[in-house]
Amino acid sequence: MPSELFVFDAYGTLFDVHSAVARQRAAVGPNADRISDLWRRKQLEYTWTRTMMGAYRDFRQLTAEALDFAAASFGGIDTETRANLLAAYETLAAYADVKPCLDALRARSARLAILSNGTPGMLNAALAAARLDGQFHAVLSVDDLAAFKTVPAVYELVTERFGVRPEQVCFLSSNRWDIAGAKKFGFRPIWVNRSNQPDEYTDLKPIRTVRSLADVPGLDV
Structure with missing residues (x-):
């Protein structure tokens, strides 16, 4: 029907989930695309894992945790860039x-x-x-x-x-x-x-x- x-x-x-990093590309550095990809993958992984465990945290919190993991995997980012990325994710x-x-x-x-x-x-x-x-x-x-x-x-x-x-x-x-x-x-x-x-x-x-x-x-x- x-x-x-x-x-x-x-x-x-x-x-566009990658538009947050795109706006901060210069500050994020040469690994920007890889950080963006890993950020998205970990964000989704956390939703599935926490649902199966029955240990819910909301999507905003998991988005921040996923960013922290992705950034740390490539040497880290400064606190200002982190804040700017999370703000940009609110207005993709x-x-x-x-x-x-x-x-x-x-x-x-x-x-x-x-x-x-x-x-x-x-x-x-x-x-x-x-x-x-x-x-x-x-x-x-x-x-x-x-x-x-x-x-x-x-x-x-x-x-x-x-x-x-x-x-x-x-x-x-x-x-x-x-x-x-x-x-x-x-x-x-x-x-x-x-x-x-x-x-x-x-x-x-x-x-x-x-x-x-x-x-x-x-x-x-």
């Missing part, structure tokens, strides 16, 4: 394809939402900085559960909030593991494969794979 409820992951899908740049996609979906009266590991404060700050506040009918955070994706109860936040069945939800994420979790829950996921990664979790396939959100409004989903 065609969906008119589109739910977006935030980090990596709407917001939105990808250029985000606003046109949202506008096109809203033009056909689709309902739009975010489902994210981010804290409400982080999400509100990022949306305001990108001038996307007011674009979504709901901004849902895992903070309500004290557990991160891919716990099924996280995806259930959407069905409870909108009073829909899982198969009525079109879920969009750039993270293949998130697509797998959403598919297992029963959503109809679209993988926004921005960096042309190989497929994985092949038993939990997306209904579509696109390279950009610009492709989404034209899909029959």
Whole structure:
């Protein structure tokens, strides 16, 4: 059935997680790209590990801890640069394809939402900085559960909030593991494969794979 409820992951899908380091590249130094990559990997690792342990810390705290590990792995950064990076993460740049996609979906009266590991404060700050506040009918955070994706109860936040069945939800994420979790829950996921990664979790396939959100409004989903 065609969906008119589109739910977006935030980090990596709407917001460029590497834009924080990009803004501080000179201060971070020659290992900037490797620090950025490791920062993201450890951030996600901490969400999965702490969820399995039942030892929740919110996404803002884990983002800081992941940065500290990544920076220390390449010789460290000074306190001012650390503070600037964490501040920049609160106002990550939105990808250029985000606003046109949202506008096109809203033009056909689709309902739009975010489902994210981010804290409400982080999400509100990022949306305001990108001038996307007011674009979504709901901004849902895992903070309500004290557990991160891919716990099924996280995806259930959407069905409870909108009073829909899982198969009525079109879920969009750039993270293949998130697509797998959403598919297992029963959503109809679209993988926004921005960096042309190989497929994985092949038993939990997306209904579509696109390279950009610009492709989404034209899909029959």
